[in-house]
Amino acid sequence: MKEALNRSDDGSDVDVVSIYDLLSFAEFYLGNTKSAAMYTEQLLQHYPSHERALSNMAVLNGLKEQSPEQFIDEQLPYYEYDTMNMGEREVYEATCREGRPYPPEMECKLTCFYYNGANNPRLIIQPVKVEVVYLSPNIYILRDILSEKEMERLKELGGPAMKRATVTNTDSNGFYKYAKYRISKSAWFNPEDDEQGYLAEIDQRIEDVTGLTLETAEPLQVCNYGIGGHYEPHYDFAMEGVHRHILDAVTLGGSGNRIATVLFYISDVEKGGATVFTELGLRIPPSKGDAAFWWNLKKSGEGDVRTRHAGCPVLVGSKWVCNKWIHERGQEFRRKCDLNKDL
Known part of the structure; x- marks a missing residue:
């Protein structure tokens, strides 16, 4: 996100493909392989011939075969989503990504x-x-x-x-x-x-x-x-x-x-x-x-x-x-x- 804003400030073009590419890279760097795969798939929906995305998807698919547990949706049931033990910043960012299930x-x-x-x-x-x-x-x-x-x-x-x-x-x-x-x-x-x-x-x-x-x-x-x-x-x-x-x-x-x-x-x-x-x-x-x-x-x-x-x-x-x-x-x-x- 920060990189996208920096490119916007220096006059560079910031389009959908570039942002998905940056988000995928950031999530992979943080170890969030499931999210990285999701953003890479969304990038390919906009630009199916994107070379780096195709290469990244091949790597991610290889990781999925080796460690499928990394790609399992780990969304917790409602009663385990304990906001009392999370800071408001963490809750805010988590909810921006995906809302909590209803009770x-x-x-x-x-x-x-x-x-x-x-x-x-x-x-x-x-x-x-x-x-x-x-x-x-x-x-x-x-x-x-x-x-x-x-x-x-x-x-x-x-x-x-x-x-x-x-x-x-x-x-x-x-x-x-x-x-x-x-x-x-x-x-x-x-x-x-x-x-x-x-x-x-x-x-x-x-x-x-x-x-x-x-x-x-x-x-x-x-x-x-x-x-x-x-x-x-x-x-x-x-x-x-x-x-x-x-x-x-x-x-x-x-x-x-x-x-x-x-x-x-x-x-x-x-x-x-x-x-x-x-x-x-x-x-x-x-x-x-x-x-x-x-x-x-x-x-x-x-x-x-x-x-x-x-x-x-x-x-x-x-x-x-x-x-x-x-x-x-x-x-x-x-x-x-x-x-x-x-x-």
């Missing part, structure tokens, strides 16, 4: 359904396709929630206005700064910024599907991640008592904490770029036109630490997303509170 008691309960917002007139004719991808906390994928024209409009608006994304400075008084753990470009938009009306339609759809008001929500953020672009594990909500100035920045003068996140995928990504939840082992690959939705806060108003998530590095391609952070104020009768801290 058996959960897998049979994951469902797909059509949702019309309790007979919302705008959703009766065209209900939303919802896929439940995790229980406790509830995480959903809203399939085909954006049209092709809407996604193109978001890119059209975002492209010229983008600047490098920043984070809140935890060492001072809340001013924003650049950070190595968040490499992307972003731009912010309100509905009135789009004279064609697409942003207003998207906001209305978010309200219809979530049942929440956007009166205190943040503007829509459009982001682009190039090769190597990523966002390391973080929470979308601010933790009270840790850094008070961050909470003040997020709550936007009385709007409350970020109660929920809607993350739209407005492009596919050829390799990498998944959204992963490090506490859950959940991996969501980008899927153009879909959106992920989750609650950042429990019904008690307490931040749900299980929603810690990250954007994995983009290895091949370009990742376009946009997100809407919805705040607490105005939701009092839309998502009622609960004294049970576990809900």
Whole structure:
């Protein structure tokens, strides 16, 4: 990966074949022969006559005959995948490569359904396709929630206005700064910024599907991640008592904490770029036109630490997303509170 970025910086061409070649070499050098074989096979799918890949495949096949155990999938059952004994960096990187299997008691309960917002007139004719991808906390994928024209409009608006994304400075008084753990470009938009009306339609759809008001929500953020672009594990909500100035920045003068996140995928990504939840082992690959939705806060108003998530590095391609952070104020009768801290 580092070598791919270096070649990109010095003006060299970095294409799919080159990256698969470098990944295969790196995995073989680290002793991961199974992964090296996988990347070599993928390279040959793009370029069947690649001489070095053909030669490497012959070597790997020879190793497979001598030591077949090196090529066996060693994915552990769920109960043996112990994140408590792994550092967050290890969990993050492992989940970016492959999500953890669902607990058996959960897998049979994951469902797909059509949702019309309790007979919302705008959703009766065209209900939303919802896929439940995790229980406790509830995480959903809203399939085909954006049209092709809407996604193109978001890119059209975002492209010229983008600047490098920043984070809140935890060492001072809340001013924003650049950070190595968040490499992307972003731009912010309100509905009135789009004279064609697409942003207003998207906001209305978010309200219809979530049942929440956007009166205190943040503007829509459009982001682009190039090769190597990523966002390391973080929470979308601010933790009270840790850094008070961050909470003040997020709550936007009385709007409350970020109660929920809607993350739209407005492009596919050829390799990498998944959204992963490090506490859950959940991996969501980008899927153009879909959106992920989750609650950042429990019904008690307490931040749900299980929603810690990250954007994995983009290895091949370009990742376009946009997100809407919805705040607490105005939701009092839309998502009622609960004294049970576990809900």
